[in-house]
Amino acid sequence: MAAARADAPQDIDNRITAVQDLILARLDDDKAQDVVFIDLKGKSPIADGLIVASGRSQRHVGAMADHLLRALKEAGYGKCRIEGMPSADWVLIDTGDVIVHLFRPEVRSFYNIEKIWSVDSAHRGLAAS
Numbered sequence: 001m002a003a004a005r006a007d008a009p010q011d012i013d014n015r016i017t018a019v020q021d022l023i024l025a026r027l028d029d030d031k032a033q034d035v036v037f038i039d040l041k042g043k044s045p046i047a048d049g050l051i052v053a054s055g056r057s058q059r060h061v062g063a064m065a066d067h068l069l070r071a072l073k074e075a076g077y078g079k080c081r082i083e084g085m086p087s088a089d090w091v092l093i094d095t096g097d098v099i100v101h102l103f104r105p106e107v108r109s110f111y112n113i114e115k116i117w118s119v120d121s122a123h124r125g126l127a128a129s
Contacts, residue, residue, distance in 0.1 A: 016048050018096045019077055023100055026071045029062045033105070035127035038117050044098050049098040054105045061102045068100065069093065069118060 020037065027110055030051035041048050055061035065085060072080055072095060081094040089107045093100040101113060 006107075018075075019072075019089055019095055019098050020049050020051070022071060022075055022077075023051055023068060023098060026068050027051070027064065027073055030060075030067055032064055032102070034108075038114070040117075043117070047094075047097060047099045050101070050117065051098060052101045052103070052108070054103050054108050056105075058088040058104060061104055064102055065091040065093060068102075 002045065014022075024035065024037065032055060033107065035051065035053040038050040038052070039048075040046070040050055055064050055066070062085065063081065065088065069082065071079060072093075073079065084091040088106050090111070091100075091102040093102070094129055101108075
């Protein structure tokens with residue numbers, strides 16, 4: 001039993017990494033723009049990671065959110081909370097371990113949530129092409 005407890009933090013880290021990888025791959029497939037990963041481990045109790053991305057339009061943001069929710073559900077991470085889908089200007093998906101913000105570019109510029117975490121181009125985890 002003690003060995004299982006010792007492995008538990010590693011299992012959690014593997015799960016978080018798997019969720020992050022799934023999200024980033026899905027966003028890449030959907031041609032998300034300016035994708036940023038922010039590592040929140042040790043910085044905030046709300047989540048271990050934050051992913052911010054832009055879509056070209058409300059339709060693109062809504063489609064990315066829908067595809068991401070489907071991929072998470074198919075992978076067994078179906079207990080996500082979502083906000084903002086009807087308007088799709090800013091969609092927030094909370095997986096529990098990773099929070100995803102999908103924006104239209106104008107809305108993202110207005111709120112500039114990356115600045116809250118002091119993220120500049122030197123700290124960006126991944127930029128979509």
